Amino acid sequence: MAPTEKITINDIARRTGLSKGTVDRVLHNRGEVSKKSYAKVMEVIQELGYEPNVYASLLAKGGSQLVAVLIPSHEPGSFWELAASGIEKAAEGPGTLGIRIELFEYDQYDIDSFRDACSRVLEARPAGVVVAPLFQEETLAFTGKLKGQGIPYVFIDSKPESDDSNLAYFGMPLYKSGYLCADQLTAGQENVTNVLMVRVRRDRLQQSDPTINRRAGFMDYMLEHSPECTLGNLFITPNDPNGTYFKLDSWFQEHPDVKHVVMFNSRIHLIVPWLEDHPDPERRVVGFDNLAANLDALRRGTVTSLIAQHPDEQVRLAVETLAEYILLKKLPPRKDNFMHMDILTRYNVEYY
Amino acid sequence: MAPTEKITINDIARRTGLSKGTVDRVLHNRGEVSKKSYAKVMEVIQELGYEPNVYASLLAKGGSQLVAVLIPSHEPGSFWELAASGIEKAAEGPGTLGIRIELFEYDQYDIDSFRDACSRVLEARPAGVVVAPLFQEETLAFTGKLKGQGIPYVFIDSKPESDDSNLAYFGMPLYKSGYLCADQLTAGQENVTNVLMVRVRRDRLQQSDPTINRRAGFMDYMLEHSPECTLGNLFITPNDPNGTYFKLDSWFQEHPDVKHVVMFNSRIHLIVPWLEDHPDPERRVVGFDNLAANLDALRRGTVTSLIAQHPDEQVRLAVETLAEYILLKKLPPRKDNFMHMDILTRYNVEYY
DNA sequence: ATAATTTCCGTTACCGTGCACGGAATTCGA
DNA sequence: TCGAATTCCGTGCACGGTAACGGAAATTAT
Numbered sequence: 001m002a003p004t005e006k007i008t009i010n011d012i013a014r015r016t017g018l019s020k021g022t023v024d025r026v027l028h029n030r031g032e033v034s035k036k037s038y039a040k041v042m043e044v045i046q047e048l049g050y051e052p053n054v055y056a057s058l059l060a061k062g063g064s065q066l067v068a069v070l071i072p073s074h075e076p077g078s079f080w081e082l083a084a085s086g087i088e089k090a091a092e093g094p095g096t097l098g099i100r101i102e103l104f105e106y107d108q109y110d111i112d113s114f115r116d117a118c119s120r121v122l123e124a125r126p127a128g129v130v131v132a133p134l135f136q137e138e139t140l141a142f143t144g145k146l147k148g149q150g151i152p153y154v155f156i157d158s159k160p161e162s163d164d165s166n167l168a169y170f171g172m173p174l175y176k177s178g179y180l181c182a183d184q185l186t187a188g189q190e191n192v193t194n195v196l197m198v199r200v201r202r203d204r205l206q207q208s209d210p211t212i213n214r215r216a217g218f219m220d221y222m223l224e225h226s227p228e229c230t231l232g233n234l235f236i237t238p239n240d241p242n243g244t245y246f247k248l249d250s251w252f253q254e255h256p257d258v259k260h261v262v263m264f265n266s267r268i269h270l271i272v273p274w275l276e277d278h279p280d281p282e283r284r285v286v287g288f289d290n291l292a293a294n295l296d297a298l299r300r301g302t303v304t305s306l307i308a309q310h311p312d313e314q315v316r317l318a319v320e321t322l323a324e325y326i327l328l329k330k331l332p333p334r335k336d337n338f339m340h341m342d343i344l345t346r347y348n349v350e351y352y
Numbered sequence: 353m354a355p356t357e358k359i360t361i362n363d364i365a366r367r368t369g370l371s372k373g374t375v376d377r378v379l380h381n382r383g384e385v386s387k388k389s390y391a392k393v394m395e396v397i398q399e400l401g402y403e404p405n406v407y408a409s410l411l412a413k414g415g416s417q418l419v420a421v422l423i424p425s426h427e428p429g430s431f432w433e434l435a436a437s438g439i440e441k442a443a444e445g446p447g448t449l450g451i452r453i454e455l456f457e458y459d460q461y462d463i464d465s466f467r468d469a470c471s472r473v474l475e476a477r478p479a480g481v482v483v484a485p486l487f488q489e490e491t492l493a494f495t496g497k498l499k500g501q502g503i504p505y506v507f508i509d510s511k512p513e514s515d516d517s518n519l520a521y522f523g524m525p526l527y528k529s530g531y532l533c534a535d536q537l538t539a540g541q542e543n544v545t546n547v548l549m550v551r552v553r554r555d556r557l558q559q560s561d562p563t564i565n566r567r568a569g570f571m572d573y574m575l576e577h578s579p580e581c582t583l584g585n586l587f588i589t590p591n592d593p594n595g596t597y598f599k600l601d602s603w604f605q606e607h608p609d610v611k612h613v614v615m616f617n618s619r620i621h622l623i624v625p626w627l628e629d630h631p632d633p634e635r636r637v638v639g640f641d642n643l644a645a646n647l648d649a650l651r652r653g654t655v656t657s658l659i660a661q662h663p664d665e666q667v668r669l670a671v672e673t674l675a676e677y678i679l680l681k682k683l684p685p686r687k688d689n690f691m692h693m694d695i696l697t698r699y700n701v702e703y704y
Numbered sequence: 705a706t707a708a709t710t711t712c713c714g715t716t717a718c719c720g721t722g723c724a725c726g727g728a729a730t731t732c733g734a
Numbered sequence: 735t736c737g738a739a740t741t742c743c744g745t746g747c748a749c750g751g752t753a754a755c756g757g758a759a760a761t762t763a764t
Contacts, residue, residue, distance in 0.1 A: 411721090
């Protein structure tokens with residue numbers, strides 16, 4: 001960057017009349033330096049604009065550090081599988097500065113498995129942690145421990161309200177995404193009259209539920225643009241294709257005038273079989289996240305558009321942020337990073 | 353990646369009974385090695401799965417290499433300003449492995465300035481080049497020289513048909529983007545009847561014009577979905593706000609039934625003043641690229657949606673690809689990288 | 705056969721930092 | 735005042751790879 005020749009720790013040493021050992025001690029302020037020497041070194045560092053050589057540092061440190069990624073287990077075709085795939089992308093690129101990444105999974109419906117995963121992470125003594133905080137209380141207990149041990153951590157996907165000592169957060173602006181979703185569903189037209197919201201019943205409590213905020217954004221948009229629109233609710237359960245199909249059948253029998261359908265989580269693919277058995281060229285269908293099954297439905301035209309947040313990118317960015325902090329103690333430019341909401345349609349899905 | 357302890361060049365040397373000097377010579381095949389030794393070293397490298405330590409290598413090499421970026425001059429608010437901003441993003445991140453990046457600009461309407469820029473690039477003796485090839489013939493002459501000198505190069509934005517020795521290409525699928533554009537303009541509805549295409553007259557020849565392919569994709573979509581739609585053409589000239597305004601005025605006077613407006617280049621902002629003086633809630637307006645002026649119009653609702661290709665990302669990826677190739681001789685996974693076409697609306701423009 | 709090349713290879717001094725070790729200088733206690 | 739405990743600091747090796755240098759071995763010329 002600076003056109004001046006690169007100045008090294010030795011230059012600082014010579015300039016201050018001290019040795020590089022001492023300079024190194026003040027650079028990593030690990031004590032054993034007199035106030036006078038410390039001040040002198042700092043002064044010269046400022047003056048010459050010293051910037052450490054990353055590569056020499058990484059080389060000398062040798063043994064690579066560990067970053068733990070703590071996310072729900074990634075069943076095939078699930079949202080979290082996408083996130084897990086970001087780990088590999090992160091690992092191969094040069095952005096992680098040769099850091100080691102390890103995946104720790106937990107069952108998103110079992111709080112004990114989360115606790116267990118947390119303690120496994122702590123045992124691994126990571127230099128940094130990426131966590132998807134589905135269980136609010138437990139997450140805070142966990143990050144409290146991390147903070148106590150001076151281990152930096154980054155949230156992805158969502159973020160507990162009350163935690164403010166995280167290094168960063170990468171996620172989607174949920175409320176806004178609901179707003180955008182409504183705009184997509186209605187194609188920007190006013191006075192839409194009927195919409196069905198298909199929802200997945202959550203029996204477990206104490207989880208943070210991103211769909212709440214999304215639904216809020218969605219409903220506010222509808223209130224503004226189509227005030228007299230009736231919003232139907234239909235609850236389905238996962239892993240029950242027949243039940244889902246049947247529920248849709250009977251619901252639409254009762255509400256034959258309803259056209260557009262929306263879901264606020266990543267499982268729009270669950271209702272695709274019914275939709276494809278009952279085609280309607282005027283129906284618009286909007287869902288979230290770029291799961292393979294969702295993309296397929298998009299390509300076939302069953303789903304009109306998807307709003308994607310690319311969890312793999314979130315993981316990659318989270319890991320790189322931690323790597324730069326751990327290795328170069330470089331703070332991220334922003335703490336809260338709201339990621340771009342990608343609108344996917346059948347016409348741009350091939351290139352994303 | 354491999355759980356095995358990392359093996360170094362010294363391990364190879366010990367295992368082969370040779371010295372690390374020799375191993376280094378075969379690694380960079382710079383000769384002065386007997387066939388027998390060469391084979392032996394290669395064998396052991398395979399066997400142990402040796403992977404060089406990037407950081408040690410970079411440290412030892414010392415002086416950083418140069419990548420030249422050759423793009424049209426970036427007037428404020430222009431498309432190429434976005435591209436130029438990608439250089440800084442690339443420079444600061446760790447992805448470029450400490451490589452030096454230098455910008456070489458040319459006047460996109462002056463072929464001589466392009467020639468001049470090319471020779472300036474060659475004088476700088478770069479280790480790699482990023483080119484935006486607006487002038488087809490001249491670009492081929494230039495890349496021919498690069499090839500002769502063994503300098504790798506990457507295309508962004510567009511790519512000459514006949515060049516196949518480039519390292520990679522990053523750009524938007526132009527035809528498809530026109531298709532997508534049409535879908536956005538019509539909101540997916542069939543039998544739209546009237547559309548105006550505002551175009552910028554190109555007086556210079558021999559330039560590659562991305563809008564041709566876009567328009568083709570657009571018209572094919574319209575032919576499929578709204579066969580009897582009439583497509584109006586209106587030609588404007590840049591840097592002539594009054595003339596543009598006047599032309600729009602008289603055109604719409606003659607065609608009062610036309611609602612939707614589209615432009616295939618990045619200059620949709622040129623017609624925004626007229627549009628805002630003649631508001632129409634049913635009108636849809638679609639353009640390309642995330643210029644600041646376009647984004648503003650999007651926020652105000654004057655422009656319905658923009659299709660963005662993020663030229664800064666193209667530059668960043670191009671530079672990182674070159675860096676990995678130059679420093680680690682790692683080939684990119686794909687040569688032709690069609691980038692995601694981002695659909696921007698007023699509801700997702702804040703977070704991109 | 706000996707000298708002159710050429711081919712091939714080992715040695716060695718870096719690159720810039722990190723960090724352990726030991727010693728000098730200072731302060732403290734008696 | 736003298737030894738002991740601190741405090742502070744310099745030295746030197748290690749990290750893994752690069753490349754110049756010079757010399758031994760093999761080849762060619764005379």
